[in-house]
Amino acid sequence: TTAHLALDRRAVVGPVRRRLFGGFVEHLGRHVYDGIYEPGHPEAGPDGFRRDVIALVRELGVSTIRYPGGNFVSGFRWEDSVGPRAGRPRRLDLAWHSTETNEVGLHEFATWLDAVGSDLMLAVNLGTRGVQEALDLLEYTNVPGGSDLSEWRRTNGRDEPFAVDMWCLGNEMDGPWQVGHRSADAYGALASQAAKAMRMLDPSIRLVACGSSGSYMPTFGEWERVVLTHTYDDVDYISCHAYYEERDGDVGSFLASGVDMDHFIETVVATADHVGAVRGSTKRIEISFDEWNVWYQSRFEQVDQIRGIDTWPVAPRLLEDVYSVTDAVVFGGLLISLLKHADRVTSASLAQLVNVIAPIMTEPGGPAWRQTTFFPFATTSRLARGAALDVHVDAPTYSTSVYGDVPVVDAAVTWDEESGTGAVFVLNRATAEPTTLELDLAGLGTDVRVSEAVVLADDDRHARNTLADPERVGLRALEVESGPGRARVTLPPVAWAALTVT
Ligand code: AHR
Numbered sequence: 001t002t003a004h005l006a007l008d009r010r011a012v013v014g015p016v017r018r019r020l021f022g023g024f025v026e027h028l029g030r031h032v033y034d035g036i037y038e039p040g041h042p043e044a045g046p047d048g049f050r051r052d053v054i055a056l057v058r059e060l061g062v063s064t065i066r067y068p069g070g071n072f073v074s075g076f077r078w079e080d081s082v083g084p085r086a087g088r089p090r091r092l093d094l095a096w097h098s099t100e101t102n103e104v105g106l107h108e109f110a111t112w113l114d115a116v117g118s119d120l121m122l123a124v125n126l127g128t129r130g131v132q133e134a135l136d137l138l139e140y141t142n143v144p145g146g147s148d149l150s151e152w153r154r155t156n157g158r159d160e161p162f163a164v165d166m167w168c169l170g171n172e173m174d175g176p177w178q179v180g181h182r183s184a185d186a187y188g189a190l191a192s193q194a195a196k197a198m199r200m201l202d203p204s205i206r207l208v209a210c211g212s213s214g215s216y217m218p219t220f221g222e223w224e225r226v227v228l229t230h231t232y233d234d235v236d237y238i239s240c241h242a243y244y245e246e247r248d249g250d251v252g253s254f255l256a257s258g259v260d261m262d263h264f265i266e267t268v269v270a271t272a273d274h275v276g277a278v279r280g281s282t283k284r285i286e287i288s289f290d291e292w293n294v295w296y297q298s299r300f301e302q303v304d305q306i307r308g309i310d311t312w313p314v315a316p317r318l319l320e321d322v323y324s325v326t327d328a329v330v331f332g333g334l335l336i337s338l339l340k341h342a343d344r345v346t347s348a349s350l351a352q353l354v355n356v357i358a359p360i361m362t363e364p365g366g367p368a369w370r371q372t373t374f375f376p377f378a379t380t381s382r383l384a385r386g387a388a389l390d391v392h393v394d395a396p397t398y399s400t401s402v403y404g405d406v407p408v409v410d411a412a413v414t415w416d417e418e419s420g421t422g423a424v425f426v427l428n429r430a431t432a433e434p435t436t437l438e439l440d441l442a443g444l445g446t447d448v449r450v451s452e453a454v455v456l457a458d459d460d461r462h463a464r465n466t467l468a469d470p471e472r473v474g475l476r477a478l479e480v481e482s483g484p485g486r487a488r489v490t491l492p493p494v495a496w497a498a499l500t501v502t
Helices: 051-060 072-076 108-118 131-140 146-156 183-203 222-231 251-253 256-278 302-306 324-340 374-383
Strands: 002-010 014-017 064-065 091-093 098-100 117-122 168-169 206-209 237-244 286-294 344-348 360-363 368-370 387-389 393-394 397-402 403-409 409-414 423-426 435-443 451-454 480-483 486-491 495-502
Touching: 002 409, 002 423, 051 108, 051 368, 064 108, 064 344, 108 168, 117 131, 131 146, 131 183, 131 237, 131 435, 168 183, 168 286, 168 435, 183 222, 206 222, 206 495, 222 237, 222 256, 237 256, 237 324, 237 344, 251 256, 251 324, 251 397, 256 286, 256 324, 256 435, 286 374, 324 423, 324 451, 374 423, 374 451, 374 495, 393 409, 393 423, 423 435, 451 480, 451 486, 486 495
Parallel strands: 002 435, 064 117, 117 168, 168 206, 206 237, 237 286, 286 344
Antiparallel strands: 002 393, 014 387, 091 098, 360 368, 387 409, 397 403, 409 423, 423 495, 435 486, 451 495, 480 486
């Protein structure tokens, strides 16, 4: 099989924002406790945070980190998590049926973010709480001083404001599982009030209204229309969340998950623009794709197992998916979908970061290691610079039971005019044969060539990295035939690859 890719530096989709490579840390399972934070671990610093995990998060290249949830935030009282640790309450977290000790709170997390070199994105609780508590948190984090809550922050050891710039107005409020779940109308009205009040306090912040928890939701489309009809003038973003998994051994459809993500993004954009058109507004709502990943939700039973009035564990093992090569290839395809829509998807958060559906795993008292999904994220975050280009892919199709005929190859291209370097991210969805890619690079410049190429693939597409074998899967160099203005590579079956062009 052969596919052709034509690259043209004038065909700009939009700038690649660093925010596209965001992450997400929720107080869930072993994410915070026994994940990023494990006092007593040989790698723990004096503040209890594991240095080996910090090093891996830095290597992953994560920009903004959404915090502290997720479903968790809809029952969270932020003030529990600040002030002297000894006085912090232990609370029951309904979302994950766990005990939250509040040992790690806002200040500790911000210190960790400084260590990993990422920015804070906060979610406010619009499940059990409302406008006043959102304002209180904003006053605490962003007002320099001179008011009750800003002075409380200073008393708690943080003189300078946290200056949090991006805020989620609740989480997945369309989901019946969400504490405080509401109708689109009720949520839209509340989000609009919260947004207006928060902007009165700090006009510089950027606000995200909750979109759908997935395009499979029965309210999808209508939810976005109603919520944006309430909030269009008040917010900057609408969120998208999407998780994919291989169902019933249908790997062909699973490998085409990016097709679904493309469609999801394009329909949300169309819905937002429709609301704008009806209002006669020239403002454009952007997308914060603030939860995306591969997640085997069908295998997720652990919360049911621990449910009961007398069972509220601290940091139970929840959502600890172990990712295969196939999962990582699909994951790389989701990054390709985000890049292809860089004009409207201007912020995104991989859900999540450590132990919980995560690219990084840890064992209490033991090592930390990279899952297969670590590699496409770290590589894309490192190489995608400048602008995303509209790449022309000419590839044969294959038939899928879920998405119909789908191209065997998907690709995204970025080009940085300033340094004259670019990157091609590409997927081979064929499960049995290799695919040869012919790249026409002349549209980038006459003497542009491929200088480096790496691939994620394996003879065993089920191979994983585990505690017993943490380095089983990694990136390999990919052989390139390259001349000025053209290149040819052959991708093995079920593969994700990244090519650097200079
Ligand atoms: O990322 C795991 C969970 O998925 C989040 O808490 C929730 O927002 C979503 O349903």
